[in-house]
Amino acid sequence: MSHRTLAASGLVAGYPGTAPVLDGAAVRIPPNRRLALLGANGSGKTTLLRCLSGALRPVAGAVTVDGEPLTHTRRGLRAHRQVVQLVLQDPDDQLFSASVGQDVSFGPLNLGLDESAVRARVAEALDLLGVDHLAARPTHQLSYGERKRVAIAGAVAMRPCLLLLDEPTAGLDPTAVADTLAALARLQEHDSTVVMSTHDVDLALRWADEVAVVVDRAVVQGPPEEILGNTRLLRRARLDRPWVLTVGARLRELGLLAPGALPRDTDRLLAALPEAPAVRS
């Protein structure tokens, strides 16, 4: 699985009869990066992901893989789907087979692989997502978090270079979020580039190498500290600033944190704080 750069520029996209949801959006996803796509509900995150996956044809602009523009022909889309897979937020609408194993085998079977290759891919995908123990279970018996991971396994079994996940952690409790993040880490070790959309700024700061915010129908992309420290941008995007940056900045003012990049999560903040109490004046 060679690595590809997925990009989009000048995207104008939307739905019939309404104003465009995206207007001039550009984004670039270099190989092997963890990109968090941030935005409030209704900001256009899902629309952008659907354009990138080829599911939605933009009114204007181009989606490219290694500079090569995606053509919305049967053939162009077929090639694109082997590179990019999108997993939507609601797992219930993506699991349409009776059992977990059957559902995950749907994609590989459609690729025309033989039975043993399909079995291998299903086993691999379930294993990467940490849901191999569920293979024989009927899909409707799974918990919400399990269904979400099985839906991701269905896309992973297609062995895409890039995996686009729409809100993979929404509605999950902390344990399920941790399980999902561990699975995404395994996917990356397995050479997939992972893009995750979320409106959880704390999670984005903790997880991402790079952040893109959908705001005013366009996309602003950059390093997590820079983007997530930009209060004005976040306000425009109807998002909060991550608490760890707010608290970290104040603690630095108080001389408790060294200058430079602020810690990105609780553990790193605690580690960066001095051991002993300061002598107060």
Place this chain on the structure above:
Amino acid sequence: MSHRTLAASGLVAGYPGTAPVLDGAAVRIPPNRRLALLGANGSGKTTLLRCLSGALRPVAGAVTVDGEPLTHTRRGLRAHRQVVQLVLQDPDDQLFSASVGQDVSFGPLNLGLDESAVRARVAEALDLLGVDHLAARPTHQLSYGERKRVAIAGAVAMRPCLLLLDEPTAGLDPTAVADTLAALARLQEHDSTVVMSTHDVDLALRWADEVAVVVDRAVVQGPPEEILGNTRLLRRARLDRPWVLTVGARLRELGLLAPGALPRDTDRLLAALPEAPAVRS
């Protein structure tokens, strides 16, 4: 609307063919409190709320209003519904009408009110939830967050003393969460007791007067700082400790926060920190 105390004790409840979800659960909701019901997905939060609302009949144990046990007869349930209303997590489970106004009118009509009284209640409920501008819109054009608030309005129009909300903020972005919390504050001013289930410990600490955690098929109830500072309990419940307590405890060790109750959210933490940098040794 007089205020009532809703309570449950010795609850054993579950679904046919499986082990009980709750076994000996007890909870007490005094009037005019904000109770956050915490638990991981699948822990039994929803089952407890369904028992409290009368929707699910427990195998053993009792649900009481002001000490009076709920009887699962048609009459007993009818009386109970005028006191307690449950709003389910998925708004599509409760919105059966394509017209927002028509949907909200359903409950008051079932109470046998006349047309003008029903119209007044519909208007009041939509206003309290801050969704009066949606009255003329079709349900199927609303966003998820809007549908959630309309579903709450449908319950509020019944003027219950107690409102039980199952995950009212799940899947909402920060702005929508803020709007929902503001609406809940208006409901409380309007003399309703509000119970909210969530697995967001930070939100629970910020919002609640009292916290109940569903853990090992039972319920542990107490003040937010006590329950949410109990790392061992939270681990058993598969929940995180709120970051502000973790960071706050450390800052107190460092002598930066005064002894006593720890701040409950970012704003209060920042306000509690000293103004000037400490002189470091």
Place this chain on the structure above:
Amino acid sequence: MTGLVVDDAAWASAWRGRAPGDKLLLCAGLVACALVLPPWPGALLVAGSAVALALGPARVPAGTFLRAIRWPLAFIAVGAVTAVVSVDGGGLGWAPDAAERAGQLAGRAVAGTAAVLLLATTTPMSDLLPQLRRLRVPAAVVEIASVTYRLLFVLLDSLGTVREAQTARMGWSTPRRSYRSAGMLAAAVLTRSWDRARRMQAGLAGRGMETGLRVLSDAQPSSRPFLALGLTLPVGIAAITLVVR
């Protein structure tokens, strides 16, 4: 939006606040004119007024009206041509007065369709269905139809997402796979519909559902000037048509 452009137009129409009974009367009058008056100039007048009212005072987007009428136009064209082709002794030919008959047939149908579309693009189903009670349709049927109206959007949404997920995983890449996917899609939507009904039942029990799904119609008072229009326009069209003839 929902993808059903007529429904979107109905909810956004400037006539949304008008009493559904008033609009029903106007459109029924126009449909009756289309059906019984001589097509020239009756059909032309009906079609003209329906389109003018829809695009003018009701402010229905022209594109929506055009998109909606495309499909019936195709049927009308094929149907009208088939009706006036003559098969005689194995040979095909035009019936003696083919052009005139086809024109009359198409004229009536286009006029009728435009009049129904005027109603459809200005009045959401949830306003129209309560009107069925006036026609003595039992409450149970109106309630079932209302639930159908609400759920069809929920299910259309599921249909679109399931199909998109299948497409992404190459489920629609050959006719054979497409059939297999379509079967799974239909089954998925059917199980979703049962599941939805079951969950909604639980959701509504708590709101006191005991006998039915009674709701209060959205208040839309009848307007005298509009009623007058609803009566005089069809009568006027009839009068002009009969005088011109």
Place this chain on the structure above:
Amino acid sequence: MHIAEGFLPAGHAIGWTVAAAPFVVHGVRAVTTEVRENPESTLLLGAAGAFTFVLSAIKLPSVTGSSSHPTGTGPGAILFRPPVMALLGTVVLLFQALLLAHGGLTTLGANAFAFAVVGPWVGYGAYRLSRVLGAGLLPAVFAGVTLADLATYVTSSLQLALAFPDAGSGLVGALAKFLGVFAVTQIPLAIGEGLLGVLLFRVLTVN
């Protein structure tokens, strides 16, 4: 194919409405009795109606390369029985007329007779008969759904032929014409809908 508004002469529109009425009224009676005994069935029947509408929105690839929509009433007749389908089918036709501009209001009776009465009864009859004759579930479903689809279009063609008899060869000629245009072209699509029915029931019986 739904007969468009204004396409049938007034007399025919009324005639077909009268013809469909007893079946639909029978369906209404069956459904109101059901709902009176079981108020929750309102939701199940509403869901069944929505399913029928949505089923007819599934695009099927056809052998000729174009695509088509199933009528949706065949599987419904087997799942929910023809009396209920007479009502649900009529509700769905009303929605198709007002939400999609497929069909019309004065032609609702004629369309209901073809789609909600003849189609479901023929389909259900073929299904039952196949079962009685010893056919397996899936072959019986195939026969039922395919014939329901075909019977619907044959009925529509007959309705059009009655309204527009051929100038030279009368009713027979007209029927041949309309069948040729609207029903013969439908044969591959009917087979397609039959296959869809089989696949649908196969998934349902596995679960």
